[in-house]
Amino acid sequence: MARWLITGCSTGIGREIARAALDAGHSVVVTARRTESVSDFADDFGDRAVVVALDVTDSGQIAAAVRAAEDAFGGIDVLVNNAGNGYLSAIEEGEDHLVRKLFDTNYFGVVDTIKAVLPGMRAQRSGHIVNISSMTGLVANPPNAYYSSTKFALEALTEALAQEVEPLGIKVTAIEPGAFRTDWAARSMWESSTPISAYDENVGARKTLIKEFANHLPGDPRKVAEAVLMVTTLDEPPLRLLLGRDVLKAVRDKLAAFSASIDEWESVTKDVDFPRPS
Numbered sequence: 627m628a629r630w631l632i633t634g635c636s637t638g639i640g641r642e643i644a645r646a647a648l649d650a651g652h653s654v655v656v657t658a659r660r661t662e663s664v665s666d667f668a669d670d671f672g673d674r675a676v677v678v679a680l681d682v683t684d685s686g687q688i689a690a691a692v693r694a695a696e697d698a699f700g701g702i703d704v705l706v707n708n709a710g711n712g713y714l715s716a717i718e719e720g721e722d723h724l725v726r727k728l729f730d731t732n733y734f735g736v737v738d739t740i741k742a743v744l745p746g747m748r749a750q751r752s753g754h755i756v757n758i759s760s761m762t763g764l765v766a767n768p769p770n771a772y773y774s775s776t777k778f779a780l781e782a783l784t785e786a787l788a789q790e791v792e793p794l795g796i797k798v799t800a801i802e803p804g805a806f807r808t809d810w811a812a813r814s815m816w817e818s819s820t821p822i823s824a825y826d827e828n829v830g831a832r833k834t835l836i837k838e839f840a841n842h843l844p845g846d847p848r849k850v851a852e853a854v855l856m857v858t859t860l861d862e863p864p865l866r867l868l869l870g871r872d873v874l875k876a877v878r879d880k881l882a883a884f885s886a887s888i889d890e891w892e893s894v895t896k897d898v899d900f901p902r903p904s
Contacts, residue, residue, distance in 0.1 A: 628858065629699040630654040631691060633682055633739060634709030636663035639758060639803065639847045643706055646851035648675055655695045655702075657709075673698070682709045682735030683727075692742045701750060704858050705743045707736040708758040710776075714769045714836065715818035716829040724816055725772050732776035737783065744791070751795040754858050757784050759800045759866075761873035765880050768829040769836070788865055799863045802877075803850055804870025 630647050634640040636658035644656045644664075648671045656667045657680035667675040676698045678691045695702045710732045713724060740755060747753030762770045763777025781800060788798035821830065850869055857863045868874050888895070 627651045627653065628703040629695060629701055630704045630706065631657070631695050631702050631743065632706040632708060633657050633680060633735075635667075636660065639850050640706070640708035642847045642851035643708065643854050644675075646848070646855050647704075650855060652704075653699045655691055655698070657691055680709075682739055683730045685738055688735075688739050688742050692746070696746065701746050702743055702753065704754045704756065705739065706756045706758065706854065707739055709735060710758070712770070712815040713772050713817070714815060714833045715772060716769060716822060716825040717771050719818040719820050719822055719825070719829075720772055721818055721820060724818070728772055728816070729776055729779075732773070733779045733783070736780060740783075740787070744796075747791075747796050748794050753795070754797040754799070754863070755787065755791075756854055756858065757798070757800045759784070759802050761802060761804045761868075761870070761876055763800070764802060764873070765876045767832070768825075769833045785865065797863050798865070799857050800866045801850065801854060801857075802866055802868045802873055804868075804873035804876070 627650075628647075630644075630652050632640055632644050632647070632654060635644045635656045641664075644654050644667060647654050648667065651674075653674045653676075654667070654671075655676045655678055656664045657678045658664045659679065659681045661677050661679045664677050668677050676694055678687075678694045680687050680691045682688060692702065711728060713720075713728050715721075715724075736757060743753070743755070747755075757780055759780050760773075760777045762774040763781045766774035766778070784798055784800040791798065817833065853867060853869055857867060868877060
């Protein structure tokens, strides 16, 4: 059985992953900013569930969560970076303090947590880091420009990290959920307080659509958890795992359009080098 540390377990995908891992017999450090939201895990699973307060923007709390895993279980085999927030805004509407807070949580919080866990994984020459990314980390649309930016950054981090730590026996996977029925569009969603009417028909309409359909989305968070558990058992896990028919279509459409654009502009692309010596 493996030793897990999961961030953002109070609701949604993080909570489902924690419960699925515990149901499977693993030991889990279950974290949330407010421990009362996850105290039931300790009641249900006893010593295999260690409940720890964790705000991933607080380096001291990150260090304490890693220490809790080491003290209780002797180390960490699987890190799941799930904590995050959304932000609905046109780019022009974006409020600097919220955009920076979004990056602090969704990107730098992941970076700091990974850096805290890597020494132990390097020492044991094994481990699996699972970053919960998003369809919006692969395809950007309004009103998620800033949220997508944090996830695009996470994609780059994941891709490079996988190459860095593969020789050390450590695996890395990005999970790419599409639209899942969580509270991402409710409790975990921030929104610009400075809307601009010029964007009402485009960005504003999409904001309304996201909020109205939040409780009617097709994806089942429990199935994300099952997929994460499956991936962590593989000797050769995928670098990216798309989850949901919507993300599959969106990514295929993007790749097709990108490929067509590359072909269309190939002559310009190749015509920028110095002439080859004759």
